[in-house]
Amino acid sequence: MHDHAHGIRQGDNRRLLAVSLAITGVVLVVQVAGAILTGSLALLADAAHMLTDAAALVIALVASAVAARPADDRRTYGYQRAEVLGALVNAVVLIALSVGIVVEAVSRLLAPEPAPVAGGWMLAVAVVGLLANMLAAWLLRHAQKHSMNVRGAYLEVIGDMIGSAAVIVAAIVILLTGWTRVDAIASLLIAVFIVPRAIGLLREVFSVLSESAPAGTAVADIRTHLLRTPGVRDVHDVHVWQLTRGAPVFTAHVVVEQEVLERGSGALLTRMQGCLAEHFDVAHSTFQLEAAGHEEREHH
Template sequence: MSAGHNHAQVRAGHERQLWMALGLTSSFMIAEVIGAFITGSLALLSDAAHMMTDALAMAISLVAIQIAKRPADRKRTFGYARFEILAAAFNALLLFAVAFYILYEAYQRLQAPAEIQSTGMLVIAVLGLLVNLISMRLLSAGSGESLNVKGAYLEVWSDMLGSIGVIIAAVVIMLTGWAWVDSVVAAAIGFWVLPRTWVLLKDSMNVLLQGVPDGVDIDSVEQAMRGVPGVKDVHDLHIWALTSGKNVLSSHLVADAMPGTEQQVLAQVTQLLHEQFDISHVTLQVEGEGFHRDGPEDAHA
């Protein structure tokens, strides 16, 4: 009971933090895009592009949170919580597209380096770094509890590293005049983002494919269930996640055939799964020791 209440509070916190971070990021993104064209810096444009995906990720996350609040109905009995995972997957694909675009542009620039206004580039990059640090602070708590917020946090985090790279590039260009450093830093930002984006996409796909959630050892769960007094066997065990932090389990239990023990076994296993493995939604079918199970395959045989 209290777990559900806390979960709602966390979601509300995620929403407030996302709104604040979205306002900061969107406002500075416009200034950074203008500055990128004025200074001629591809690295700064790369950082601006990442800020754009930051803003889109946060906007999509906010939409996902609103849709996830809709109650379950007769067509979607689990509700709309999984929309959050769809948003996280979309954010990952968007980041992939931006990273590859920047890599292509960096290659083009290395063939013909452009003139860079390093002073303006440095000032804008420093301001961008401050905005990223504030946004990361706002999103850090929620990133460990929600894949959706994690997606937005990762984008801001990678953009923060990009801002540091732009600052370094601006200083190097000011001291040496090496304009090609701008393209190298832009490419480095792209390569830095790709593996982290892959992790986000992989986590999202695991949820969409109803894989066992990260951090859950299905063998340990089964062993713990078998250890409950009265449980003789466990089969047809499935564990998956509806969305971040909402794990679901279904299983068949073979229990003692003694009268009155089934409900006791059911209550003990349910409590065990909730307390030890944080599995909030449990569906169990209890069978007697003499229960004969014939599946569809057996019927056709």
């Protein structure tokens, strides 16, 4: 018996992603123009990160639309894994971007003459970027808890917020002291901030693709809860994985007393599925009921 509820509101996610994409696109144009005008590498790095934000949001929108397609005879779980692939692309792009920023920043730091930077314009553009990213992060804050793909976009927006803050600090230092090498240092800080989050997203993607149990899910605790159900004698062949963030799947063989099978198993299945949904947030569960003694024959 299966329960197909997964609680992910793809339509709401797409609307939030579309609004965030519009905000990001406008600020991207402003930051690129500002980077050219001021000569700031930190601002250009922030603009490049904003470009990956826009790309991530486009990928997230496409993946979200694909994931909303219903299951069919070939893809019986539907297309929710498309979100995971979108998150994988996001993480790879973030790492590549960070490498490029580091190379250029080191080149500027080693240059004999520091490049001129217009601190005033740099500060103004960075403030606009910070405010826009704060708005986008606020829009995505709830949806990212239930969608790995939205979370990838959310992490990029958060990273860009920190990047904008670093640019603001660098611009203030330039205005007060005239030390323009701080611009390259701010670029390095942006890259250092990006990499751990990209690696964390990659780990989550690989965890899903390798069908590991979701983080924080204790299989032993689930088994203990099920064993407390009246009529259940044993639980074995337990498997827990997730299709994407917020969509865990559970299967198990459950050995029950003969009287349970004779009376009907509907009430028992309902009780066990309710237990998983209430205590472990597992909405999709499958149980194979077996009479006592059947598991020995099965293992043999």
